[in-house]
Amino acid sequence: MKEEEIIKKWLDNETLSTEEIQFLQGIEGFDDYKKIAEKAAHFKAPEVDITEGLENLKKEKQEKKTKNIWLSRFPRIAAILVIAIGSYFLFFHSNYTDIDTLAKVTKQVSLPDHSEVVLNANSSISYSKDNWTGNREIHLEGEAFFKVAKGKKFTVITNLGEVTVLGTQFNVRQREESIQVDCYEGLVEVKINNETIKLSAGKSLAFRDQQLNQYENFDNSSSWLRGKSTFKSIPLREVFKEFERQYAVKIQTKNLTLDQEKLFTGSFTHKDIETAIKSVTLPFGLDYSIQKDEIIVSARE
Numbered sequence: 001m002k003e004e005e006i007i008k009k010w011l012d013n014e015t016l017s018t019e020e021i022q023f024l025q026g027i028e029g030f031d032d033y034k035k036i037a038e039k040a041a042h043f044k045a046p047e048v049d050i051t052e053g054l055e056n057l058k059k060e061k062q063e064k065k066t067k068n069i070w071l072s073r074f075p076r077i078a079a080i081l082v083i084a085i086g087s088y089f090l091f092f093h094s095n096y097t098d099i100d101t102l103a104k105v106t107k108q109v110s111l112p113d114h115s116e117v118v119l120n121a122n123s124s125i126s127y128s129k130d131n132w133t134g135n136r137e138i139h140l141e142g143e144a145f146f147k148v149a150k151g152k153k154f155t156v157i158t159n160l161g162e163v164t165v166l167g168t169q170f171n172v173r174q175r176e177e178s179i180q181v182d183c184y185e186g187l188v189e190v191k192i193n194n195e196t197i198k199l200s201a202g203k204s205l206a207f208r209d210q211q212l213n214q215y216e217n218f219d220n221s222s223s224w225l226r227g228k229s230t231f232k233s234i235p236l237r238e239v240f241k242e243f244e245r246q247y248a249v250k251i252q253t254k255n256l257t258l259d260q261e262k263l264f265t266g267s268f269t270h271k272d273i274e275t276a277i278k279s280v281t282l283p284f285g286l287d288y289s290i291q292k293d294e295i296i297v298s299a300r301e
Contacts, residue, residue, distance in 0.1 A: 080150050095131060100124035101142075103248035106224075111138075115154070116147040119175075121245040143173040145222045148186070160207060161192030170199075171222040175238065178208035182217050227270045236262040239280055240297075246270050253297035256286065 039193040049230040058198040074094075101107050101119045109117045109125070112132040117125060123142025128246050134153035141196060146156065147169045156163040158174040168186025173179065181190050183199040190197045192207050197214070199205060204217045223230040227241050240251045247270075268276035277295060 064281050095128055097129040098126045098291070100126065103245050110201045111154075113149050113152045113154075115149045115152055118225060122142065140172060140174060142175065143224070145169075145171045161190060161213075164189040164191075168201075169221065170293060178206070178238070178285065180204065180206040182219075182222065184217075184219070184221055187214070223267060224270070228267045230267040231264050231269070233263045233265055236264050236280075236284065239264045239268075243268065243276065247273050247276070248293070249273070250294045252294060252296050254296055255301075257300045267276055 006228055012102075021089075024267050059175060086102075091288065099107065099119065101121055101123055103121050104112055105121055107119045109119065111117060111127070114128060117138070119125065119267070120143035123140070125141075127137065137157055138154060139157050142156070144156075144166040146165065148165050148167055150167045153164070155281045156165070156172055156181060158172065158220040159179070160174055160179040163170070163172055163180060165182055166186065168188055170186075171180075171182040171184070171189050173181075179192065181188065181199060182204040186200050188200075189197050192198060192205075193210075193212055195212065197205060199214075202216055202218065203214065205212065205214045207213075229239075229246060231239055231242075233247055235258070240258070244251055264280065264283070266279060268277070268279040274290060277290065279290050281297060285300055287298050287300050289298075
């Protein structure tokens with residue numbers, strides 16, 4: 001007997017055989033039909049077209065079946081997407097080498113082409129070691145000195161700009177919203193703020209507060225490689241942050257506002273904390289107090 005005829009007999013409250021009852025209970029969606037019938041029993045309504053009702057039920061049943069098929073397949077589709085995305089990141093990022101340093105720590109790294117990188121304190125680099133020939137890019141956060149092997153070329157990428165090099169020695173310092181590039185040998189090409197600038201040996205540039213400046217440097221290498229940090233017209237707050245990186249201390253200010261007008265030109269040693277803090281505070285007539293892991297800097301009363 002057809003499914004529609006059995007359902008019609010059941011809806012008309014006709015007597016069903018045991019075989020028909022078993023068949024009816026085995027129909028997919030019978031629980032939904034049953035709920036509809038139970039709710040309809042509570043309402044007194046005009047007669048309806050049973051055939052039309054059956055067609056609507058069949059339509060709802062088919063829609064539900066289609067929805068269930070989609071839902072049943074969704075976990076598999078989601079799993080495929082997860083595997084695909086995971087494979088992408090695994091392929092492109094698992095071969096990356098990440099190297100970083102803590103406060104007070106510097107580290108020397110040899111690249112696959114035998115170029116050398118020296119990381120300053122609280123800095124990090126990331127590069128593709130296994131695919132260095134096809135991907136000559138180094139992502140830098142912080143400060144690093146580069147000594148590029150002769151005839152080799154790669155690009156240093158920071159949040160504020162890129163530096164492309166060919167057989168040279170140079171330093172890149174990117175902290176927060178400022179970047180400084182110093183070329184000591186050869187030639188570097190810097191892309192920053194929609195400008196492309198070539199720096200030859202003895203030239204530097206600094207991008208800070210949306211201002212780009214170029215100037216000469218007379219050193220053979222970065223001063224921090226020789227155990228001191230050097231600054232030229234740098235806000236005092238940035239000098240204090242570099243001090244914290246080199247000595248792993250926290251500088252607290254008292255009755256002191258570190259505004260843009262307090263610019264520091266000079267250097268401090270990395271070898272003696274008291275000599276270092278004197279070098280920074282004395283030019284501004286500031287007092288200091290060295291505690292265990294903290295230095296209190298205050299204006300003189």
